[in-house]
Structure formats: structure tokens, C-alpha cells
Amino acid sequence: MPVWRRGKVRDVYDLGETLLLVASDRLSAYDHVLRPAIPGKGKILTQLSNFWFEKLSEVVPNHLLETDVDRFPPAAKRHADLLRGRSVLVRKTAVVPFECVARGYLAGSAFREYRSGGLVCGVELPAGLDRASRLPEPVFTPATKAESGHDENVSFDRAAELVGAEVAAALRARSLAIYEEARAFAWERGLVLADTKFEFGFVDGRLTLIDEVLSPDSSRYWDRAEFEAGRLLAYDKQYVRDWLDRSGWNHEPPAPALPDDVVRMTSERYRAALTRLTGAAA
Secondary structure, X not given: OOXXXXXXXXEEEEOOOEEEXXXXXXXXXXXXXXXXXXXXXXXXXXXXXXXXXXXXXXXXXXXXXXXXXXXXXXXXXXXXXXXOOOEEEEEOOEEOOEEEEEEEEOOHHHHHHHHXXXXXXXXXOOOOOOOOOEEEEEEEEEEEOOOOOOOEEOOHHHHHHHHOHHHXXXXXXXHHHHHHHHHHHHHHOOEEEEEEEEEEEEEOOEEEEEXXXXXXXXXXXXXXXXXXXXXXXXXXXXXXXXXXXXXXXXXXXXXXXXXHHHHHHHHHHXXXXXXXXXXXXX
């Protein structure tokens, strides 16, 4: 099948009227694909995204067409054993060139930006916040999408210049609405959804949620009980980032190989996030 795009984690195949989205077990951090892969990760991401797409379908339309490989077109069905559980058939969309990030807590690049000037993507935040502080209200912090290298945080005004004020306002409103819905759901299931990123496209003029949604790859999930005790226990790829930081790696190629225990713990945390959120086993 013709490859439409090969990303750090997902491979996309062009089936004519539709796209086949395949989630691999690859894991990326600091803009590098790491080795070895995390066994079963692609299936976990696919299960979680499908769960959220269905749950949020009344909040926002999405690009999902089919999740059962036995109902895929013949070109894909012949690879059913490889694709089962880690692939979906989706609509083609006119992709909006932004990562739409919604943040309810101060972490990651937002915390680093806040420390340097009190702003996050042009949004002024109260003084005296610490890492992992809950924000007075969630904020929308768009970022440019980079095929390679770093995504770049931009202000809302800059996003409006690039896609138009009406589209930018719709992206912000939709992103924050999805985040609020998901944050409340995760909280009841013992997880803090600190932040997450969405991607959107247009289908027949309708703003449509695409790619993946609310997975441990695209979101920060913390254990709620640990958070309320003043500690952070991540159920996302922060465990890998922390190991990479301790390793002394300078973020230049080649990236160090992940030890067996890091691969195992990362897999366990992804599986735990899936079970907590959906009740299903990976």
C-alpha cells in the first residue's frame, strides 16, 4: 500500500478515499525514536484513542470510520494479522497545521517558559506557581507542527494570523471543551490529566478531531492519590524522559538504548492508564 506519511510512531497509508492509520510500538522522546520499542504500545494507543473518540463523539466529530480490521478494504485485510488491534480506517481531512495543546496544570515546556517570564504562549499566569500547580483555569497553548525537530509554542494571536481568527477561536474553544470533559472523567478514575494535545482537520467544512486523542503519548497523566499527597507518579512517557535525563544524554543522535527495566515499566504504566480509564485490559 502507498505510504502517505510515516511519523515517529504512526504510519499512514493512502487507500484512495480513506487513510489507514497504523500505530507502531515505537516510542519517541526529545524528537528521537528510541530503541527498543515498547511491546504492545501501538495496541494500547489505538484502544485508548478509539475509546475517547467514541466517548467524545457528541462533543466533537472525529475522523474515525472503522476499527474492525475484518471490515477494512481488501488491500488492508490481507495484512489483518499485522494490523489487528493497532490500526483504524479514517477520513481524509484538510489538516490544521497546529498542535492544539490544552493545559490545566503547569508542567513540561509550559513550566520552563513560565519560569523565564511568567507567560505561557503569551498567556500571563499568576506569580508564585510551582511545577505541577493547578492553573486557575485551563489555557490553550498552540504549537507549530514540525515534521522533524521541535514543535514551537506560539501565541494565540500568532495562530490567528496563520489560520484566521475564526478558525483559531474554534480550535481554542473545542480544545478546552474536550480537555474539561476528559479531565473530569480521568479524575473520577484516579488520574490527573495535566495537559494534552489535539490535532484537527476539516471535513466538508466541519472542524474534526483527528490522529490520536488523550493517550499517554500525547498527554500527561498523574496518579491522583500521589498528586494529592504532593508527589508525581506519571502514567505516560515521563518515566522514559526521566531516565534519559539521568543518563546524561545530550539529546543528540544517537539516543541511548533503553534498558529492559525501563521498557518493562513504561509498558506497565501505559497498560495501567488504559485499564484505569477504560476498565479494559491491554
